[in-house]
Every structure is written in C-alpha cells, then in structure tokens.
Amino acid sequence: MRAPSSNETALGEVLLAVEEVSLSFGGVRALTGVSFDIRKGEIRAIIGPNGAGKTSMLNVVNGFYQPQSGRITFKGNVRNSMRPYAAARGGIARTFQNLALFRGMTTLDNILAGRALKMHRGFFWQLLRYGPALQEEVEHRRRVEEIIDFLEIAAIRKVQVGRLPYGLQKRVELGRALAMEPDLLLLDEPMAGMNLEEKEDMSRFIIDVNQQYGTTIALIEHDMGVVMDLSDRVVVLDYGRKIADGTPDEVKRDKDVIRAYLGETH
C-alpha cells in the first residue's frame, strides 16, 4: 500500500469509510480486511479482476450483505453493518450489474418507485386518490419528469421496461437511483455490455450527475479508459484484498496492480 497522496487534501470530507471489512460465505472469503473511504463530491472507482469482491463490497455498503467483521462509517455514524432500509434512508442509491428493474412496470412507474421514501401521504388518501395524495403524486411526477428529461428517455415514459433494449434499461435504472436524490450513488458496472456510443452517453450522465447535483459516486467498471477518465480516485481489489488506492495515475503505475491484471509471475 502506498502513502496517501498529496492531492487528497483538496477533496471534501469523508462521506463513507469502511474499515477492515471482512466477509465470507460459508468458508469462502469474499473480502478480507478491506479499508477505504469515499469523500464528498468525488467519483470513486472500484476496480479489480473478476471475482475480486467488488460487487460484494457494494453489497456491504448498502446493507445487502452483513460483513463478519469491520466497521462502516457513513455520515459520521459508526456501525458494524448496514441494513438496506437504513442505507436507502441515509441516502445511498444503487444500480446493479445485471439490472434489477421492476420489469412489469413502466419507465415512469419505475422512476416514481424510486421516490418511495419521499412519499408519505397516508393510506386513507391513497384509497381515494384525491386531495393530498393526488397532489403528492403530481409533485413527484414533476420531479421525475426532470430526471426523464435529463436522461433523455421521454419517449419511453410509458413503456414497460421489460421490453426496452438493454442500454435504455440501464438508463432507467440510473433514473430510479437518481429519483432517490441520493448523497452517495453506487454504480455497479454502469457500462457493461454497451457499445461505444452508449458508453459515451452514460459517461456524460455520470459526470453531469456528479457536477450538477453534487452527488458522490462510487462505481465499478471494467473499461479502464472510462475509469481513468471519469474517476478522481481509484481503489483496486484483488482476491478480496485491497492492493492499491490512489489517483488514476498512481494506480496505473502500481506494480501490484499491473501484476494482478497481467498475471505476471516471478
């Protein structure tokens, strides 16, 4: 591990920190003593070869997996593990490697569903769909329409997402995560399976989200070009351990990283 680089001081305060997190499934170690932090406003990439534990790491962060040991500090609160609901409530949103959309619902409903935490009108008004309940629906619809415009998916507003092509589904999923107005957005391979044009679009959206809304982003990505261009800092995992952490340039030159990727033998 290398010493913290000098440009870290320029970054914001720590939003999320994981310390010494270990996770195993019935004897199979997925993560071993991983520590890193995510600072406010940055784009943080998590990279590593297949099976390095990247997705497991995201799953730990938003409470889907409970690590056996370690601590997670989010917005100053220290805890041993997250719970999905607490994570969502605290402002962590997420997209998935293999898409986890609500396939039977329209684009609009998918993104509106992302507002679940922000809608509170009681059961009684819901029964009548009148007064406050309707008013609330309309307010959130307005907010959702902004996201739809931003992601340029107005044309598929009322299409069932199960019927959309893959690239658009990825966009809808991003939309659903944005609808939560998260403080921390976790993107699991947002560009997997995309062609160059789609990748460019997606990169643009990610940068815009980061800059326009000030959302902190942690992303897993395999395309090194994209990672190096987008991210402020990169953490590299291999076999469930952290092998490097730093700016893209630093990581690129790291011996351990080169070895992990090229399988250099000694």
Added chain:
Amino acid sequence: MLYREVGQYKSNYAADMAVFPILQDRIGIAVILVIAYVVFPLIGNDFLLNTILIPFLIFSLAAIGLNLLTGYTGLLSLGTGAFMGVGAYACLKLTTIFPHVNILIWILASGFFSSAIGVLFGLPSLRIKGFYLAVATLAAQFFLEWCFIRIPWLYNYSVSGAIEVPLRTFMGIPMTGPTATSLTRYLAVLTIVVAMTWVASNIVHGRIGRMWMSVRDMDLAAELIGIRLFRTKLLAFAVSSFYCGVAGAMMVFLWYGGAEAEVFAIDQSFLILFMVIIGGLGTLIGSFFGSALIYILPIALRLIPANFGIPIRPAAAEQLTFVIVGALIIVFLVVEPNGLARLWQIGKQKLRVWPFPY
C-alpha cells in the same frame, strides 16, 4: 366514434395521471355503469340477476382481492376460500350480536376481520416466499376450514351446521333473508363492487400499488430503494383479505342466503385463482374477465346444448367444463401469459391505430 387519443392533450400532470386518460374509455365506463344500474334492473329477470350477475360480481370482487395479493404483489395464495369464509362468519356473528345495525355496514365491516386473519397468516412472508408461502396459505385454508366446522359458536349452533341468513331490512326493504328480492340484492352487490373496484384502482395506481409491484418484480431492489418489504407484504395481505372477506360475506348474505363450510373449501380458492390467471395477473379489469369466463362458461355449457336440442347430462356438463377450463388455462398461458386483459389491451391498441396495422 373512433377510438383515438389524437387531439386529447394533457396540460397538467394530474390529467395525464388519471386512471382513464382517454376520453373514450371514460365514456365506455359510463355506458357500462348505465347498463348495470338502469338497463339490467329494467329488463333483468330473476335468472339473469340471481344466477348470472350477482355471482359474477361477487366472484369478480374476490378475484380482485386475490389479484391484489398474487397479481400485484406476487404472493401466491391458496387460501382465498378460507379468507372469504372468515368474512361470511364474521358477518353472521356481527349481525347476530348487533341485529339493528344495517347489514350492509356489517358486510363491509366483516372485511376487517378477514383482514386481521389474513395478516396473521401473512406473517410467515417475513421469512419465506414463492411456493413456500403458498404452503403457508394452505395451512390457513385447512385450519380455518376446520374452525368453521368445529366451532359451533361461529354458525350460531344451528342444527345443520350451516350459516342461516336472518332477515335484515334497510329502510323497510328486506335486504337479506328469504324475502329479499334479487333486484335489491343485485343493486347492493353492484354498489359495493363498483365502489370497491374504484378504491382498488386508486390504490394500485398510486404509491402503494407501485410499492406492491416493486416487491413483485424484484423484491431485493425494492428493499434497496427503501421499501420495507415486510410491511408492504402485510399490507397486501390485509387489503387482499379485506376484499375476499367482503366477497365471502356477500356470497352468503346476498347470494346463497345460507351456506355450509364447504363453500369455503380449497376448491373455491382454486376457482378464484383460475379467474385471476385467465383474466390476467396484475390487472383489475382482468379479474372481471376471468370471473365472467370461469363462472359463466359452465352455465353456458349447460344451457346452450339444451337450446339446440342436444341433451347433455348435468354431470357431464360439469366434467366437460373441467376439461375445457383446464385446457383453456394452458392455452391462455401458452398464447398469452398475461391473460384476457392483455388481449383486451392489444385489441384496444389495434383499434387506436385502425385502419393501419401499426
């Protein structure tokens, strides 16, 4: 008049988010309501009202109830019959203990009892899902069925062991019991079903409906966007059982006029499940289609051959119904897994672009 949405611009989100955004649909609903409230009562004889329309509406309501749980929330239930039974027995006890309260109030109130029982048997959904949960609802089905037979207090210690519906009046008009006319009962059933369908449509189009569908489509993702799975599922059990309970109470009080526990046996659960499947999972209008097909098909099979002079034994007609319904279920799943409602949608889409194919 053509079925077009051309020229119907929405200038605000509220209009676009209405349940029926297209004018022609709203007209269609109005026409159906006029037929149901005016035409049928004028032309309807006892046979039409009592043998076709009342049961059709009641089954539709039960199917909506199950659809909220299975079609919208994705929780398979095989206990619908028993939950209907809870409604019926609760209604009997309520009207026995408080005979002076309007029976229609008790029919609706009995839904709350069924709701409570539904939530109780929905508790395992905290830990288990899919087929496993279906077995949990089977436990409810058989346990409740047993209660209906073994606890005489529930059926007021009647000698036959059956529910005997007492005479209850509303503003001097008999509503339930032997002297209530089929017209009064039809109008009562119709009003309850229309009102509850409207409410169901409000629920599924709003926040709660979206939460249910999220849980159905991808429960893990739903959890990660901040939907509390357990609460959402229990709410689905509660609302669904409420609908089933009211349907059960109506079945006994406004249709049969008396019933034994057998009416709420597992066969009833399956019948309603079939209605939901054939009609279309996750659509309200499908519940009506399914109920119409499954309930009216056997009647048609009995009557049509007789009209053409082909005698068919009642038993054979029933068996033939089984064969046809069974085959239809498979055919529907093969041709259109989304049920009759989907065919209806496709038809509307075709109509919208007519005379062009696309």
Added chain:
Amino acid sequence: MHILYLIFVDPFVQMVHAPDLLMQTLWDGLVGGVLYALIALGFVLIFKASGVFNFAQGIMVVFAALTLVGLHEHGVPAFVALGLTILVMLVLAFGVERLMLRPLVNQSEIILFMATFGLTYFLIGFGQLVFGGNPKVMIADDLYLPSGAIEWKGHFGFVSLQKIDIAAVVIASIMVAVLAVFFQRTRIGRALRAVADSHQAALSVGISLEQIWVIVWFAAGVVALTTGIMWGARSEVSFSLQIIALKALPVLILGGFTSIPGAIVGGLIIGIGEKLGEFYWGPLLGGGIENWLAYVIALGFLIFRPQGLFGEKIIERI
C-alpha cells in the same frame, strides 16, 4: 394447569402406558408417510428435471388408478390393464411435453406452475368424463396384492399390520432404490441431473430437453400409478384423494424440492407426526386436526429453517 397437563404430560403418559397403541399409531403414520413420500417423489422428479412445480401430481395418482380400474371394469384383464395404464401415462407424458412444456419453455416458474393447474383441471374432467366420477374399488386381488392382516405380538402387546401396508412399504422402498440407481448410474440419469442444474448448459452439451422431459414425466406417471394402486387398495379410488395429495406440499417443504432422500424423510415425518398429533393431542381440540396439522408443522418448520431439511442455505445474489 390442567390444560398444560393435558398438553404436555398426559399424551406421553398414555404412550408409556399403552405401548401397543403407540406402536400401532407409529405404524399407521409410517404407512401414510410412505404414500406421502411417493407423491412427493413424483413432484421432486419433475421439479429437478424441468423446474416445474407439478401441482397435477396428486391428480395424476387418481387418474392413473382410475384408468387402471376403469379399464378392468370394461373387461380388460388386470395385468393387461396395468400395461395399458402405463402406456396411457406415457402418452400423457408425451402430451404434456408437446402441448404444455415445449410452448412454455423459458416462461417463469409461476406460469409453469399455473399451467399444471390447468392440467389438473383437465385430468379431473377427463377422468370423470371417461370413467365416471363415483369412487371405485381397487382391483387389488387381481393384481395379486395381499389382503388381510397379521397380528404381531411383541412384549408390549398386539399390533395389527395390514398386509397391503407392508406391501406398500416394500414396493415403495424398491421403487426409490430403482430410481436412485437410475439417477446415479445411467447415462439418462446423468443427463437428468445436468438438466436440473441448468437447462441452457445442458442444451449446449447436446442433451435433448424434450427427451428428458418425457422421461421424467413418464417416471412421475409410473410413480403416480404405483401410489394410486397402493392408496386405492387401502381405501378407494376417488377424487377426494386429490386433497390428500396436497399434503405432499408440506412434505416437500420439509425435505426440499430437489432432494429424493428429503422427500422420503419429509414424508415419514409428516405421516408419523400427524398420526401422533391426531391420536394424542387431537381429542383436546375436538378431533380432525389431521386435516391441517401437516401444514402447520411445515409452517413452523419453515419459519426456523426456510431452506428445508436438506436444502442448502440460500445465498441471495444481486
């Protein structure tokens, strides 16, 4: 306090005081359990190979038994009727594969599950239409199945064992053994296990799904026929059996949907559990608890171990 005594002490006192009754109850439970296990076995076979939760397994039992008895009623000699019934089950397997599974390939589990509802209805109607809906007597004598009972006298008293029950247990054991060998040792068995793991992977190495499906549905049909004969010989051949067949569901919950040993152990637990419950605790509740006890046992079990007895812990991935 008295009620606690009745629940927690008295039944066990009774068991100790009348061991012959206990043995008798255990035996009855065992036989019932074997038959549940057989139905569950049919489920497991189909579920493993085609991922279909075959709700129609129960009705296949009735349908097979009904066909056998019905053919015999029409004057077909017993063993010829048996052969013909096996043929009918083969035709059924082909029909199911061609008309139901093949068009529904790649649909979600729940759709396939519901399609088997359709199959259930179809078979109920069809069976009644062809053979009539009245309960029938199984042609046990013509098939040389034993009848009568043997009294078994131990140091604890008399236990009466029906010979047909003994035959049921023996035949069931043989069948399970044959299936186990078939699964473990033959080429088709290996293909079957491959299909159970992954349809697509199996297809890609050249296994014919259609063929496998026909084989497992046929195997399940033969298991159903055996179950139907045994059950029919113990009571009668009627459609009410279909409700009893639903008890295979709690059995599967206990044993897991894909485990053959699980189906057997689960069947025995449910069979013995519900007989003991009915005999010793049932009177406290007014009897008849057999109808739901199995489900409640399964439910209680599920809450503590959602993956079943033999299932592996489910790790959810996303």
